[in-house]
Amino acid sequence: MTRTRKRFIAGAICPECKDEDSLMLYEEGGQEHVECVSCHYKMSERDAKANTKTPPTPQQEQLIGYFKP
Numbered sequence: 001m002t003r004t005r006k007r008f009i010a011g012a013i014c015p016e017c018k019d020e021d022s023l024m025l026y027e028e029g030g031q032e033h034v035e036c037v038s039c040h041y042k043m044s045e046r047d048a049k050a051n052t053k054t055p056p057t058p059q060q061e062q063l064i065g066y067f068k069p
């Protein structure tokens with residue numbers, strides 16, 4: 001039995017079916033892959049992270065504050 005660690009990527013949107021929180025990250029052959037549980041679309045971890053809605057970092061917030069009139 002092959003042990004695979006599977007976890008969902010919070011906030012990630014499937015580029016194929018546009019489902020939210022449906023992307024599952026798993027390890028296979030020492031590499032991380034991402035699969036959509038809704039449409040079984042497969043992509044690399046890098047592609048999935050590009051689709052993740054990332055909250056603004058404190059650095060960006062500081063930048064916005066800096067440009068305040």
Ligand SMILES: [Zn+2]
Nearest residue numbers: 014017036039
């Ligand atoms: Zn999908």
